[in-house]
Amino acid sequence: xxxxxxxxxxxxxxxxxxxxxxxxxxxxxxxxxxxxxxxxxxxxxxxxxxxxxxxxxxxxxxxxxxxxxxxxxxxxxxxxxxxxxxxxxxxxxxxxxxxxxxxxxxxxxxxxxxxxxxxxxxxxxxxxxxxxxxxxxxxxxxxxxxxxxxxxxxxxxxxxxxxxxxxxxxxxxxxxxxxxxxxxxxxxxxxxxxxxxxxxxxxxxxxxxxxxxxxxxxxxxxxxxxxxxxxxxxxxxxxxxxxxxxxxxxxxxxxxxxxxxxxxxxxxxxxxxxxxxxxxxxxxxxxxxxxxx
Amino acid sequence: xxxxxxxxxxxxxxxxxxxxxxxxxxxxxxxxxxxxxxxxxxxxxxxxxxxxxxxxxxxxxxxxxxxxxxxxxxxxxxxxxxxxxxxxxxxxxxxxxxxxxxxxxxxxxxxxxxxxxxxxxxxxxxxxxxxxxxxxxxxxxxxxxxxxxxxxxxxxxxxxxxxxxxxxxxxxxxxxxxxxxxxxxxxxxxxxxxxxxxxxxxxxxxxxxxxxxxxxxxxxxxxxxxxxxxxxxxxxxxxxxxxxxxxxxxxxxxxxxxxxxxxxxxxxxxxxxxxxxxxxxxx
Numbered sequence: 001x002x003x004x005x006x007x008x009x010x011x012x013x014x015x016x017x018x019x020x021x022x023x024x025x026x027x028x029x030x031x032x033x034x035x036x037x038x039x040x041x042x043x044x045x046x047x048x049x050x051x052x053x054x055x056x057x058x059x060x061x062x063x064x065x066x067x068x069x070x071x072x073x074x075x076x077x078x079x080x081x082x083x084x085x086x087x088x089x090x091x092x093x094x095x096x097x098x099x100x101x102x103x104x105x106x107x108x109x110x111x112x113x114x115x116x117x118x119x120x121x122x123x124x125x126x127x128x129x130x131x132x133x134x135x136x137x138x139x140x141x142x143x144x145x146x147x148x149x150x151x152x153x154x155x156x157x158x159x160x161x162x163x164x165x166x167x168x169x170x171x172x173x174x175x176x177x178x179x180x181x182x183x184x185x186x187x188x189x190x191x192x193x194x195x196x197x198x199x200x201x202x203x204x205x206x207x208x209x210x211x212x213x214x215x216x217x218x219x220x221x222x223x224x225x226x227x228x229x230x231x232x233x234x235x236x237x238x239x240x241x242x243x244x245x246x247x248x249x250x251x252x253x254x255x256x257x258x259x260x261x262x263x264x265x266x267x268x269x270x271x272x273x274x275x276x277x278x279x280x281x282x283x284x285x286x287x288x289x290x291x292x293x
Numbered sequence: 294x295x296x297x298x299x300x301x302x303x304x305x306x307x308x309x310x311x312x313x314x315x316x317x318x319x320x321x322x323x324x325x326x327x328x329x330x331x332x333x334x335x336x337x338x339x340x341x342x343x344x345x346x347x348x349x350x351x352x353x354x355x356x357x358x359x360x361x362x363x364x365x366x367x368x369x370x371x372x373x374x375x376x377x378x379x380x381x382x383x384x385x386x387x388x389x390x391x392x393x394x395x396x397x398x399x400x401x402x403x404x405x406x407x408x409x410x411x412x413x414x415x416x417x418x419x420x421x422x423x424x425x426x427x428x429x430x431x432x433x434x435x436x437x438x439x440x441x442x443x444x445x446x447x448x449x450x451x452x453x454x455x456x457x458x459x460x461x462x463x464x465x466x467x468x469x470x471x472x473x474x475x476x477x478x479x480x481x482x483x484x485x486x487x488x489x490x491x492x493x494x495x496x497x498x499x500x501x502x503x504x505x506x507x508x509x510x511x512x513x514x515x516x517x518x519x520x521x522x523x524x525x526x527x528x529x530x531x532x533x534x535x536x537x538x539x540x541x542x543x544x545x546x547x548x549x550x551x552x553x554x555x556x557x558x559x560x561x562x563x564x565x566x567x568x569x570x571x572x573x574x575x576x
Binding site: 002003005006007009010013014092095096097098099100101102103104105106107108288289290292 | 340343365367368371372380381382391395397
């Protein structure tokens, strides 16, 4: 445990600015809003939303919460998937200290688990804490007379990030694995290959006229409705119709939250976690058996 | 009793035969030097011993077989490859904290004693330290480990003579005891000869000698002969180590029948040179 704690402390110290990036972004957002508020004033309380002819009260507040989730997702993608995990296992090579760390009696699985904790779970914790803070702040300032309870909004925020967790774990693990087998910058290579292939497919499609989906189309489709089994986890249309017709806004959001959060326990959610475990196990062996320069 | 046993070890890098069926051993509680020219196979042998290189054959440390990239080797073995391999991104303080946390054999008391007299700046980043300071830090950390086997691969490369001298003296005074074994590779044999018990000479991937220093010094003698007597050397294995206008210094086997010349005890550099030149002769 002492060894693991030391590994985590080292990773956090070496990447403290990357880990603090979401806090800095949110602080800048607050300062920006404060500046606008002081300079021109904002009237968000009066923003309503027309949905299927109905005037939904305080949708501005709900919109803020959804915006907050998008911001959280973007921040987490930036920190975890762009900055941290792509160089998780080859950072020491870049800084010419690989051999020093290899001469320490540290089990490779501890190194890899340490990376998952400090490069995926800790940023997720930070982003989740910020999301809760933003939700509560938005509610306190805009939702005092709202028909939606604060608990519902917090639950919604939480459920969306729980929903995102397996995807961040999966993509984070993929990048960790790639950083274990590639010694140079992983992310640039990976994205480069992805973009290159995507463009090649698009060119092939337009030249040949053969109906073939591009990688980005498949990824978008899968991210929106990730399924290994073919069954949809979430059917947005069914949901919207459901809570617009039968439920109040509060119970509707509750319903969405339950459905989204429970997706992690679905067969598809388990498949994502299983794929993550395979990638992480492969990362352990890739890191352990990698040749020293 | 042997600590390390190397049995029929062969290592190839594509077309290059780096180790050629090496059989040797390192005895427990000794300071052993591994000397050879550049590219002789010193680092390769060390990397095989700690499992950093794949090889054919078997290597055992304390009877346990070495596997490729097995971190468990380092539970009781410390390896200093190169002073510049320290992580320059961390401050000295954080680096010490990390090192003491990850190594189960870290002895805090011994570290405090060693560190107290070092004058190392705790808040400075390692990358900002001078080469001498980095050496000091690395050495203090390694010497604070309760490990029984220390491997040093040309550890003083690039250091000036003051730090080189201090480096080896510190190892002798603060680390070595009869329970511990030190294995040092270098191609500058003169700087370690005062601390060695045993010497292994390697050339072109083959072990030429593995013996105690006491034995080696009894096998050879350094003689000074007149330049005009040079023809007398023709029939016996020898190595000319100093050549002057009127006299030359030559290393020859002690049992050779060259007598009547001024004799002295050769140093290890002389023996090393003799061994390389007469690899096929038996003493």
